[in-house]
Amino acid sequence: MKTTCILILFWPLYMSLLTDESQTSKTEVKCNFTEKNYSLIPADINKDVTILDLSYNQITLNIRDISVLQRYLLLTELYLIENNVVILHKNSFGNLFNLKILNICRNSIRVIQQGAFIGLNKLKELYLCQNKILQLNPDIFVPLKILKLLNLQGNLISYFDAPPLLHLELIILYGNPWNCSCGLLNLQNWLNTSNVILENENITMCSYPDILKSYSIKTVPYNAECYSKFPSPITEDLYINFQSISNSTFNSSLNNLTRNSEHEPLGKSWAFLVGVVVTVLITSLIIFFAIKCPIWYNFLLSYNHHHLEEHEADAYEDDFTGYASSISQISDINSEETTVIFEQLHSFVEDDDGFIEDKYIDSHELHEEN
Structure with missing residues (x-):
């Protein structure tokens, strides 16, 4: 009875x-x-096609081919083996949301633009083998959230950083001229710490430098200097996040500065700058001549002089005599000393000719007046 109910x-x-x-x-x-x-992807293919094989043709995957591909929304497998594809443009497979296998091996691909794999959220296997790829930015694989197999065999790649593929299970990298300098340390750390299997590990060898040609890229013995140059696997994610934030901040600031410089008219700051420079130069010259040529200000420091008038001489004599008498009254000295001082003062007044001795008085004029 129970079995029947369960059924x-x-x-x-x-x-x-x-x-x-x-x-x-x-x-x-x-x-x-x-x-x-075929040099172009046929436009009259059944729109319900799920597996499309266009291998061994002359398709270049140009803009027209990309627009035709957008019609086949049900595609799960696409094969473009041995065609004439040179570049993978942005949004080349934008509407192929159901695609699971993409094989573009044995073409002449040299460039893969950023965003070339946008929309391939269900892609599990990507084959880019035997092309002419020289450089590969690992960020192009970001849209491939569930990718399990990545084949890069037989290209011209010498350097490749760890790709951000969390679900990747198998990667194929042999047949590339790997440069096993310090720049490949992050890839080695990723291969050794993740669960990714490196297929044909024994033949995925270093090509540069010569002393490391006998090593696999997964077993290269890096020295301490390389570890100091590159972050460890533990701090790598934090470093990448910080770098992206700083780069975005710097780029936004640079864009704002460029935008302002392009749209805002030039002010008069250049005129102000020229004025400041000229003022500094003139001031420097004045200070230089003041230090090197001090004769000119000696004249300014000298005082003006003139002949004393008769009433000025009498006033001077009275003042001087009064001053002397005040001294005699205040000082408590003997009479003899007082008499001597008075005589000296009196003789000085009688000999005075009404002029104050001045080194600037011309001796010739003094002789004529006498």
Whole structure:
């Protein structure tokens, strides 16, 4: 009785699963256009196609091909093996949300633009083998959130940083001229600390420098200097986040500065700057001549002089005599000394000719007046 009840309860679920599998098998549509000498992707393919093979043609995957691909929304597998693809443009596979396998091996790909794999959220296998890729930015793989297999075999890659692929299980890197200097340390750390399997590890060898040619890229013995140049795996994520924040802040500031410099008219700051420079130069010259040529200000420091008038001489004599008498009254000295001082003062007044001795008085004029 219990068994019967259980069967009754789970029977609708079982039937729905069978129905989904049958519908999946029925909706799988394969289109094989290999070795047709096509230079463009045909536009008259069944829109319900799920597996499309365009290998061994002359397709370049240009703008027109990209627009045609956008029509096949149900594609789960796309094969473009041995065509004439040179560059993967941004949004080359934008509408292929259901794509799980993408194979573009044996082409002439040299450049993969940022955003080339946008929209491939369900992609699990990516084959880029035997192309002419020289440099590869690992950030282009960010949209591939569930990628499990990445094949980069047989390219011209000498340096490759650790890609941000959390679900990657297998990576193929042999057949590239790897430069095993310190720059490859992050990739080695990632290969040794993650669960990713490096296929054909024994033949994924270093090409540079010569002393490391016998090592696999996964077993290169790096020295302490390399570890000091590159962050450890523990702090790598923090370093990347900090670097991205600082770069974005710097770029925004630089963009604002450039935008302001482009749109705002030039003011009169240059005129002010010229005035400041001229003022500094003139002041420096004045100070230089003042130090090197001090004769000119000696004249300014000298005092003006003139002949004393008669009433000025009398006033001077009275003042001087009064001053002497005050001294005699205040000082408590003997009479003899007082008499001597008075006589000296009196003789000085009688000999005075009404002029104050001045070194600037011309001797010739003094002689004429006498």
